[in-house]
Amino acid sequence: MTERDEVLLHAAIDGELTSDERVELERLLARSEEARGRFESLQRLAGIVEELGSVAPPADFSRAVANVVWNRKTAIRMGGFNPEGGRFMARKALIGLAAAAAVVLVVFAITGYPPVGKDTQGTIGQAQRYQAAQPQLAAKDVKLGDTAAQQFMQTDVFDRLIKDEASRKLLGDAAVRQMLADPALIAALKDPAVSQALKNEALRNFLSSEAAQRILQSDAASRLLSDDASARALIAAAKSQAIGRDAAGRDAAKADAAARDAAKADAASRDGARDEAIRTALQDRMVADAVRNDLTQRAVQSGALAAALKVDAMRQALNSYAMQHAVATGMLQQALTSNAFDRALNANGFAAALNSAQFANALDAAGR
Amino acid sequence: MLGNEEDARDAAQNTFVKVFENLRSYDPRHRFFSWIYRILMNECLNVRRRPSLLQTHSSFEDVIARPADADLVENAERRSAVKKAILELPQTYREVIVLRHFAALSYEEMGEAIGIPLKTVKSRLYSARQLLAGRLGAWM
Secondary structure, three states: OOHHHHHHHHHHHOOOOOHHHHHHHHHHHHHOHHHHHHHHHHHHHHHHHHOOOOOOOOOOHHHHHHHHHHHHHHHHHHOOOOOOHHHHHHHHOHHHHHHHHHHHHHHHHHHOOOOOOOOHHHHHHHHHHHHHHOOOOOHHHHOOOOHHHHHHHOOHHHHHHHOOHHHHHHHOOHHHHHHHOOHHHHHHHHOHHHHHHHOOHHHHHHHOOHHHHHHHHOHHHHHHHOOHHHHHHHHHHHHHHHHHHHHOOOOHHHHHHHHHHHHOOOHHHHHHHHOHHHHHHHOOHHHHHHHHOHHHHHHHHOOHHHHHHOOHHHHHHHOOHHHHHHOOOHHHHHHHOOHHHHHHHOOHHHHHHHHOHHHHHHHHHHHO | OOOOHHHHHHHHHHHHHHHHHOHHHOOOOOOHHHHHHHHHHHHHHHHHHOOOOOOHHHOHHHHOOOOOOHHHHHHHHHHHHHHHHHHHOOHHHHHHHHHHHOOOOOHHHHHHHHOOOHHHHHHHHHHHHHHHHHHOHHHO
16 A cells, blocks of 8 residues: 555545546555555544534523623723724624525525616615614524534535625625525425526526516516416417527427417416517527526426515515625626535525524624 | 533634634635634634633533443444544644544645645544544444
8 A cells, every 4th residue: 555545545535536536546446455445444434433423502502602792892892992893793693694695595596686676765665674673683693503504604605605795785685584584485496497497507697687687677577477377488488489580480380389388378478478578578689598498498387486486575585776786796606506505405404594583683683 | 622512612602702703804815614613723722721620521421321222332332432532632633533524624624724734634634543543443
């Protein structure tokens, strides 16, 4: 056994092998009985060490920490000097904010990149009232608890996210936080069809386009999106137009079939199709690319997406001011397609964390 | 890391307090978690240096149940032996074992958290495992 062999075996135990090294390891194990024995020994060692597991923090741990922080802060203020200034509460909330930053991905996962809504001002006012009605961050609110969320926090994706100013602002928005607590949204995001669709570049481009904004701002779109049959019809209509335009008659049969699909749509979709904003949007190249994509269509047809779009809180969030500012963040688009996000999303614990009052309260404090 | 729940609690609490109070000094070029772990490791050292008012023997061995079943007894004994072996490691080795096997940090993250080069992370892990394997031979 050489030093290099040892390095390979340890890296394998630690999950740090590159693809080339993996091949190298396989060769080593195939030719050397000593290496196989050593590898098994390392695996057993790792097994009995990790068997110890982690110890859960005491129930009152978070409260105790927050009390210590608060007492120190008070003592400093009484001394007439407060180096932390007015930012103290926001800083205190950072741990909660950090955990919840993972949650922002959920917003982007389901909405793509939201519109500049005509009701923005009203929503902001509502959000401010909502925030004002919330209690201050309590000690328990910095408790993270959820393993999936914690694991996600250790990823590069999360690290980049938390450093992104737009996502911080988004997390401070009350309407967004209301939306995040909704089980329908979480269920939709766990749907494999939705997850796949969100990795589709054409869909992401569409969602960040002005065309998408025009669609989502229209009243007709609101009706369309809240009904899965209507959403399918919308896609069929767009597909029909796109095929008709691009193929210029070559795929006339396909275009006709899509048009027939559209014609079968219910009243809501016909209202939608009459809406000027939607008609215009359907002419958009990005819309065409997005709706023709199989992944997009599967997501819409899964019903999960439509279920999430029925959530009132979500519609409010779509129009929130913070959403608009987070739209242009390239990092968020990258995060959306990351495996780390996928893993977090599919963990039951992560979904539970999204629903926790701790998340909502911690975010409240962060938004101040 | 400390072998005592009370000490661990103190170290964790001190860590979060320091994190809250020193957020301004956090350098965003590094991972937030690495920064916290580094503070935590320093706090663990501080806690270990101070004279303990409690006897540490009141920790693990006394806390675990005394199972009647032979397998359970063996499991408990093995766990106790592993814990003892980890606690007897030098600090520099113990921290890499903890960060790798309990916090699941990558080599790179461990390097950032402890403030050592990647190569040193690997060599410490190697040495730590050699020592552990030597002490736990009967259980492997």
